[in-house]
Amino acid sequence: MLRLNPSAHNNAHLLLTLILMALSLTLFEPLQLWVLLLVLCAVIIRVSLYLNWQKHQLSIRTLNLMAILCAIVLAYFGWQLGLLLGMLNLLVMASSLKLMLLASRRDYFQLIGVQFFLLGAALVFNQNIAFSLFYALLCVLLLLSLACHINPSARWPILIKRVGKLCLQALPIAVLMLLVLPKLGPLWQMPTGKGTQTGLSDKVSPGDLAQLARTDDLAFRVTFEGNAPPMSQRYWRALVMEDFDGSNWQVHPYRRKLQERYKGANQTFSPQVSGPAHSYQIIAEPTKQRWLFALDVATSQDSHVWQSHDYTLQSRIPLQSNLAYRVRSYYQTALHEGIPNLDKRLNLQTPEQANPRTREWASQLKAQNTSAEQIIQAIAKFMQQQEFRYTLKPGRMPVDPVDRFLFEEKAGFCSHYASATAYLLRLSGVPARLVTGYLGGEMRGDRYMSVYQYDAHAWVEWLSDEGWQRLDPTAWVAPLRLQFGLEQAVEFEQSFLADAPLANLRNIEWFNNLRGLMADMDYWWSRWVLGFDQQNQQDLLKALLGELKLWKLLLFSFTLVAVIALLLAAYHIRPWLQARQNLPHWYYQKALKLLARYDIQRPYWQGPQDFSMSLATKSDKQSLQHFAILTRCFTHLNYRPLTAQQKKRLVRQMRHQLRKLKRSLAKK
Amino acid sequence: MAGFIQQRLLRWLDKRIPAQPRFSLHRGNIFIFPSRFGWLYLLLCLTLFILGTNYQNNLILLLSFFLMALMLVSLFSSYLNFAGLNLQPGKLANIYAGNPVSFPLWIESRKEGKAGKLHLAWFGEKVQSAVELDNFTNPATLNLFSAKRGKLQLPRLTLCSYYPLGLFRCWTHLAFDFHLIVYPTPMLPLWPVSHRDTTSAGQQSVSCVKEGQDLDDFDSLTDYRLGQPLYHIAWKQAAKGQGLLSKKFSSQTQQSGWLILHHIDQHLEDNLCRLCQTCLEMDARGWEFGLDIPGKVIPPGKGKEHVRQCLVALALVKGVADVTS
Known part of the structure; x- marks a missing residue:
């Protein structure tokens, strides 16, 4: 059966259609291409219905067929997408099918509800200022579509004004709720998207890090509460790799299992700390992974941060979007073994095969030197004497990479140095492991520090009697890397950000200024909007109230409720103010109310003058006279052309008469 | 069960909003509650809150709070728009049973800026019509229908509005102090006319007014009125597009008579319908007639007022059930 067209020139439907399209386009990355095409189809159908090119809706049978087809395709692709992206695709697919079908009020309302939810889901994926503003616009447009649906004959300016007013009224309350709740x-x-993970990964082959260091994406931002540590101390630990198979390092499977178990039992590692500390807040960019970054021995009180026994911090939720957390780093505290004996046992394991020349050299080292320090010195001396080079473009080393690096290439990135050193140490009987993370960070003024992907770094930790010691073999060959960062360290080979687009614009001053300004805005946004957390909230309350005490909090909440009530009352009271503005009317109504109190009602069909005449029998003479004068003033004010002065006089007279009327009625 | 609840509700409403000739909407007679979409919307806010909390995402939380605040604000807006409406039923002539008529309702507002659709329905029935408050002409109308003759108390009138965003349903059930008499449906055949000698009561002769009989001379044309027989319509004039006119005949032979209903039996309703038809017919012919039915005697007369009296009397005759019980 053909169904008639409910959408012809229906603005609410058109608006909804356009919103769905805009929303899907911003979700270009997480959505599948065919879902986007489906949305486009739905939009075309809806628009041609709106313009009445197409007079009839699709038949239900066609749509059902299409729905089944789509469901099969989604089920087929959905397995690889993971729950979050799968759900998102399903939601967009379902709403575009519903859009094709849209006919009844119920369909419309359901679709609006789903759009609001999609808006929220989109905020998981895109959160920067531009997208947020765009989504705010879409939200207002959705409300506009609703208002248009409820009141279709109103003109756009009126609808916009109405919705705008509602939004402006609601916004302060919403902000207040966000600040105070x-x-x-x-x-x-929550499920996480299986999209491309960015940043460091939990498995490192030495060449990977060099790849990563070629991009200038932001990794995270730090706001220090006191002074920032010096450049050479900014070792941001992220992952500890304890399993080496001859070429790749990865998080040890046993360690991983252990972490799962502790996490399952909700036990967190709390290291013994002492001495001074840096306090700071980190806002990490989304990586779709769980590990976080911190300096030295770090502790965090945040409920969504979990600490592992290898002193790394992990998030309880995958970093689907920006995540803010607070850390205290005790930079003088030693990293003791997290689980005694286990650390030692895990970090002495070496692969049986692979890298024969290295193993041979290590056994020599072990024979010649007695202490770990001496071995380290020997390795450093070897590298310096052999004139090892630090490069962002290491050669490929597919077989026996450590042998190849140490005895043939003699050039590599930080991960090559760290990998080789840790392996050598293990072979010589010193427990050692690879730590990946970031080194450095660009301070902007003294406010905050940005750490980029090109700051990615790998170094070694070896176990002494005092705990784990940091050792950075890169420093032996490229001291500039520590002091000034990667850009200086590889300046000679012109490889820094060589394949990043717009890289040569970095030398233009105004462009750099602009970039800095944008970065500042972005920082401000992520710090105060995306990164607004419990601590900020408490700080805010403290700044407002001083010491936080129960009675103060209670008082404050009452005040807030009162403020909201007052806000609402202010919106509400306006009509009353307007009534007061028309003074003659106001006085006349008051007079009528006075008379009504003495059982003299004006019938609704009677004009003021007639009413005044009809009173003759009902009241005493004096009140009658006052009311008659008042009525005359009222009619004159309303129906006679008067100068401003005359008007003023009449209004004053009305006020006098009203007072007299009151007195004479009371006397009676 | 549903009927029982509705009865209770009506009884409660009678106490809460007693019948009045006209209404001004205020907090005493307005109900307001989230609509079905409103509940969906609340669920959505909650879902967004959970999403925002679980992803530790302030923007989603802000969106959720904003939508909640919007609901709060729209509660007030919804109420303010609905309150202050003045409603009053328009004038309506009495009606015949089984014939629907439009019931006029005058909607006015003290304040400017009322907007949104106002849905009108009789209590417990489907929405009949909707007017947009910012663009409509008074009076709004509803179909009114009664299958039974007699006194009709207007059912409660339900008005509802979803302004401004459809989140809240603002509604009221108003009972207007407004009575209607529903006449019996005119029905053929005509009732026999009795001739009562005024001097010697009790002696009467009966004759039937038959269709086409005793209609002597064509007298004049009048506007066609409901209930007049179709064969009185001047079709020639109707074909010329002059509207429906009714031919009036003058009869020389009989100009007065009585319509008498002696007793109430199971054919009462049919009889009343026939009597109704006959009254209209007699009036159309310009005869004088009197009505004698159980409980009421109306002396012969003619004219609009007389017919109205007769019809009211017919409408208010006690039914069979009332008499036997």
């Missing part, structure tokens, strides 16, 4: 930790595990 206690912030909860994540309630349960």
Whole structure:
């Protein structure tokens, strides 16, 4: 059966259609291409219905067929997408199918609800200022579509004004709620998208890091509460790799299993700390992974941060979007073994095969030197004497990479040095492991520090009697890397950000200024909007209230409720103010109310003059006279052309008469 | 069960919003509650809150709070738009049973700027019509229908509005102090006319007014009125597009008579319908007639007022059930 067209010139439907399209386009990355095409189809159908080119809707049978087809395709692709992206695709697909079908009020309302939810889901994927503003616009447009649906004959300016007013009224309340309502930790595990993970990975082959260091994406931002540590101390630990198979390092499977178990039992590692500390907040960019970054021995009180026994921090939720957390780093505290004996045992394991020349040299080292320090010195001396080079473009080393690096190439990136050193140490009987993370960070003024992907770094930790010691073999060959960062360290080979687009614009001053300004805005946005957390909230309250005490908090909450009530009352009271503005009317109404109190009602069909005449029998003479004068003033004010002065006089007279009327009625 | 609840509700409403000739909407007679979409919307806010909390995403939280605040604000807006409406039923002539008529409702507002659709329905029935408050002409109308003759108390009138965003349903059930008499449906055949000698009561002769009989001379044309027989319509004039006119005949032979209903039996309703038709017919012919039915005697007369009296009397005759019980 053909169904008639409910959308012809229906603005609410058109607006909804356009919003769905815009929203899907911003989700270009997480959505599948065919889902986007489906949205486009739905939009075309809807628009041609709107313009009445197409007079009839699709038949239900066609749509059902299409729905089944889509469901099969989604089920087929969905397995690889993971829950989050799968759900998102499903939602967009379902709403575009519903859009094709859209006919009844119920369809419309359901679709609006889903759009609001999609808006929220889109904020998981895109959160920078531009996208947020765009989504705010879409939200207002959705409300506009609703208003248009409820009141289709109103003109656009009126609708816009109405919705704008509602939004402006609601916004302060919403901001207040965000600032004051206690912030909860994540309630349960949310699925994460299986999209391309960015940043460091939990498995490192030495060449990987050099790849990563060629991009200038932001990794995270730090706001220090005191002074920032010097450049050469900014070792941001992220991952500890304890399993080496001859070429690749990765997080040890046993360690991983252990972490799962502790996490399952909700036990967190709390290291013994002492001495001075840096306090700072980190806002990490989305990586779709769980590990976080911190300096030295770090502790965090945040409920969504979990600490592992290898002193790394992990997030309880995958970093689907920006994540803010607070850390205290005790830079003088030693890293003791997290689990005694286990660390030692894990970090002495070496592969049986692979790298024969290295093994041979290591046994020589072990024979010649007695202490770990001496071995390290020997390795350093070897590298310096052999004139090892630091490069962003290391050669390929597919077989026996450590042999190849140490005895043939003699040039590599930080991960080559770290990998070779840790391996040598293990072979010589010193427990050692590879740590990946970032080294450095660009301070902007004294406010915040940005750490980029090209700051990615790998170094070694070896176990002494005092705990784990940091050792950075890169420093032996490229001291500039420590002091000034990667750009200086590889300046000679012109390889820094060589394949990044717009890289040569970095030398133009105004462009750099602009970049800095944008970065500042972005920082401000992520720090105060995306990164607004429990601590900020408490700080804010403290700044407002001083010491936080129960009675103060209670008082404050009452004040807030009162403020909201007042806000609402202010919106509400306006009509009353307007009534007061028309003074003659106001006085006349008051007079009528006075008379009504003495059982003299004006019938609704009677004009003021007639009413005044009809009173003759009902009241005493004096009140009657006052009311008659008042009525005359009222009619004159309303129906006679008067100068401003005359008007003023009449209004004053009305006020006098009203007072007299009151007195004479009371006397009676 | 549903009927029982509705009865209770009506009884409660009678106490809460007693019948009045006209209404001004205020907090005493307005109900307001989230609409079905409103509940969906609340669920959505909650879902967004959970999403925002679980992803530790302030923007989603802000969106959720914003939508909640919007709901709060729209509660007020919804109420303010609905309150202050003045409603009053328009004039309506009495009606015949089984014939629907439009019931006029005048909607006015003290304040400017009322907007949004106002849905009109009789209590417990489907929405009949919707007017947009910012663009409509008074009066709004509803179909009114009664299958039974007699006194009709207007059912409660339900008005509802979803302004401004459809989140809240603002509604009221108004009972207007407005009675209608529903006449019996005119029905053929005509009732026999009795001739009562005024001097010697009790002696009467009966004759039937038959269709086409005793209609002597064509007298004049009048506007066609409901209930007049179709064969009185001047079709020639109707074909010329002059509207429906009714031919009036003058009869020389009989100019007065009585319509008498002696007793109430199971054919009462049919009889009343026939009597109704006959009254209209007699009036159309310009006869004088009197009505004698159980409980009421109306002396002969003619004219609009007389017919109205007769019809009211017919409408208010006690039914069979009322008499036997």
